[in-house]
Amino acid sequence: MEKTQVVIIGGGATGAGILWDLSLRGIPAILLEQRDLANGATGRCHGLLHSGGRYVVKDAHAAQECVAENKIIKHIAPHCVHDTGGLFVQCRQDDPAFFEQWYESCIKIGLPSDRLSADEALGMEPNLPTDILGAFTCPDAHVDVFQLTLSNIESAVARGAQFKTYCEVKAIDIAGGKVKGVRYRDTLTGDEGYIGCEMVINAAGGWAEKVAELAGVEVPLRCDKGTLLILNHRLSSRVINRCRKPGDADILVPAGPVCILGTSSITVPGPEGLTVSQEEIQHLIDLGTELVPALANARVLRIFSGVRPLYVPKSASGAGGREISRGFALLDHEALNNVKGFISIVGGKLTTYRMMAQATVNLVAEKLGVNVPCTTHEVLLRQAHDEAALRKAHKLLPLPVVEKADKRLGPNLAKIVSAIEARPELAEVICECELVTRAELEYVLGTETSLPAKTIADIGRRTRLGFGPCQGTFCGYKAMLAGFQTHRWNAAEASAQFERYLDERWKGQSSINQGKQVEQLYLSHDLFGVAYNFHDKKAGEEGA
Amino acid sequence: MTRRQVRKVRSNHFDLIVAGAGIAGITSAAAAAGRGLRVALVSTGPGSFVLGAGCVEVQNMDRGMPSLDEAMGFFRNLTELAGCGFRGGLGEVRYIPTILGSFQTVSLAPFYMWSGEPEAAAQVAVVGIKGLSSFDSNFVAERLVYHAGLLGRGSTYVAREIELSIAEGTVAGTLQFGNRFDRDARFRAELCDALRPIAAKASLIILPGILGLKSGQEEIEGLEKELGCLLCELPTLPPSVPGMRLFNRLEARLRRAGVEFFTGFPIQKLQIENARCKGVLLDTPARPLRLSSESLILATGPFSGRLLGNHSFGVNGDLRPVDATGALIAENLYAAGAILRSSSSARGGNAMAILTGYAAGMLAAGAGVQYAQG
DSSP states (O other): OEEOSEEEEOOSHHHHHHHHHHHHTTOOEEEEOSSSTTOSGGGGSOOEEOOSTTTTTTOHHHHHHHHHHHHHHHHHOGGGEEOOOEEEEEOTTSOHHHHHHHHHHHHHHTOOOOEEEHHHHHHHOTTSOTTOOEEEEEOOEEEOHHHHHHHHHHHHHHTTOEEESSEEEEEEEEETTEEEEEEEEETTTOOEEEEEOSEEEEOOGGGHHHHHHHTTOOOOEEEEEEEEEEESSOOOSSEEEESSSOOTTOEEEEETTEEEEEOOOEEESOSSSOOOOHHHHHHHHHHHHHHOGGGGGSOEEEEEEEEEEEEOOGGGTTOOTTTSOSSEEEEEHHHHHSOBTEEEEEEOOGGGHHHHHHHHHHHHHHHHTOOOOOOTTTSOSSOOOOHHHHHHHHHHSOHHHHHHHHHHHGGGHHHHHHHHHHOGGGGOEEETTTTEEHHHHHHHHSSSSSSOOOSHHHHHHHHOTTOSTTTTTTHHHHHHHHHHHTTSSOHHHHHHHHHHHHHHHHHHHHTOOSSHHHHHHHHHIIIIIHHHTHHHHTTTTOOO | OOHHHHHHTOOSEEEEEEEOOSHHHHHHHHHHHHTTOOEEEEESSSGGGGGSOOOBOOTTSOTTOTTHHHHHHHHHHHHHHHTOOEEEOTTOOEEEEOTTSOEEEESEEEHHHHTTSOOTTOEEEEEEETTOTTOOHHHHHHHHHHHHHHTTOOOEEEEEEEOOOOOTTOOOOHHHHHHHHHHOHHHHHHHHHHHHHHHTTOSEEEEESOSOSSOOHHHHHHHHHHHTSEEEEEOOSSSOHHHHHHHHHHHHHHHHTTOEEEESOOEEEEEEETTEEEEEEEOOSSSOEEEEEEEEEEOOOTTOGGGGTSSOOEEOTTSOEEOTTSOBSOTTEEEOGGGGOOTTOOTTHHHHHHHHHHHHHHHHTTOOOOOOOO
16 A cells, blocks of 8 residues: 555646645655646646736735745746736726726735836737727736646655656545545556545645545535637737736737637536637637737637636625636635545635645644745756756757757756767657657656656647647657657557547647638548548537 | 740630649549640649548448549549559449558559558568658557458558668658659669568568659559569658659649649639639739639639638539529639538548549530539
């Protein structure tokens, strides 16, 4: 039987942050994730590192948390952050009283903002509508959610923590009102296991209600679906917010070579089986076009939805999705429900994941009698890269490939470099959109990494392979072959992997009803659909 | 003046403009040129040929469709004359391997794929090339064993790898090999030598598509004869060398038949006046090039509805596009190929392309061919 002190359920940013915090305080822990890391709400959001401007008028407390965390994340995880800055744009059709209220609220909580004239704003962001009244600056940034989650895990693992992906918790073992352990099932192999522990932390996001049920307690959540569109260009250099009461499609985040528009806000029954209607997409595009007119002609690469798991204490259950606090709730079920050793952390948002982890681990440490203070606000999430390896990389790979690999791999770049030195054919670029080399692909599939990829989609979350315009049509096939060649999968497994991967990629494109991406989707269908008989199997599921 | 010079000064007015150089466009241009029309073929490039190998599947198709036999016969004859003859026919079904190691059901295929059917007790070698990373013979062979088993065939598949010289400073790629197969006799000899020991122990060799971008029956069957072994080439990830070869051979054949090519330029606009299509404006550098014609066939693929003004359209019984009210958009305008395809019936695409391409070409030439949809 495996044993540890703390089991964390949920491999999103919060769970990963908790694992890292626990490891820094010397508390042994194992994290269990039912799919892959950052697969839930973490991997299905804007990737916006909020400055706080979004919440400043309505919820000064949440905004203040963002102001503080924004600074901290930029400090501890610079490799995950693209510090673009942001604008709050004053659109002609919006309420001018709100603009002033917004600016005054920022001053009140110490959110740094400058007032820009319309000309100044247009000089910085030429794709804004020409009739805007002005704009305010703010320290919004883009954060790579996958990198951030993976870096927390990787750092924790380096300090002895453990994690298991594709392991679904089947039962929480409670005896005499006290947590004894958890039983889990590996969803890829079907194997079952048991981990004995003193405490269980429920950080399952949209699945937190279900996990709490395993411990016999109630955690009322509202699942609020947000749909986002990925567009094939950066239409802005900065995060563009519409300066008004938060609403749909009023944030555009530049994310590497693409940009992300969102979101909608629709209450759904649960975090699984999310669908997107054509009306919802058109609604987002129409509103987005008001903010950035060039969006009307952009190519939509992909459409995806995530759920905000909003905590709804019974007294507040009448409120709509945007009215419920973005603050988080830490539930000590020993105090609330007499279940000793069980804690839930719910609500909150990506920007405050570290603060949520800190609060959670403070409580855990107190209960376990550990007297070590939190240091996650000052300890860097990743060691500096190896200058010698970087110099060598420049000799072996083209410049843009090195830049991307360095940002993704940091100190692990040295491993790629030595692999290419030993086998020059590994320099081949497999994913041409995100510039992923065969060396990097073999690294994430291999045993040397502490974050091994188990599926082709996992490779994407580690390297961004397949995230570009081809959506895995070409590189997905090559990634499958790499998995086969490195003996990660036998031929049947590799083939099944690829079929699942295509299915997932196609789903994210199937609700796009026009433009170049439809041609891309049909190319993928025509290349592989025949071989997998997709057209027979999925007839009737396809959209127009 | 020689004939060639005469052609150069001929006007930009044609009997027929065919837009699109996929299978539908090529077939209709060939059919119309065969009836004596002066044909211009305008296209942005080789259409869907770069994606596959042109295999034709007629399963799930209504075999009773008028002109289907006639169209297939015409297409077989066309490919034969082009030096990349198709084998098979409407009544046939063969199982041809894919790069995923599965079998695709096919009724007609180019001769260099037709031999891929798994036969009882056949010893098949799947040959990879060192450094060619997008094709893995071990993977393909292992999956073919599995799928042949499902089909109840007794053929055995073994994976082999050969090493070919690679031009300095380059990486192995199907285009490079294809090019060298065409131009370099030493490369062909090298390939033959590398395959010979494998051929000695196999009755069929399956290899990634590399046997030339322009080569024909003579070169490929010549190689088979030297090896004493059948060959089956699989189209790889695009660009597909066998598909490009098919296009190049068909283009050469059409040029010999008098078809004039305007390649590389998208159509800016169809010029439709008083319910007649006068011609097209091509998006050529500096200024648009105007070509005029007596009739026009639109074979521009599944995403080109915008050329007809973006309103939904169908075609009437003789392949002429109609608007929502059922009125002809232009009396001398025809549509063929995937532009007609409904989004849910991707299968049978090439068969429909041949059928509608042939019918549209014949109709534009005033021949009494029958075509009715569905």
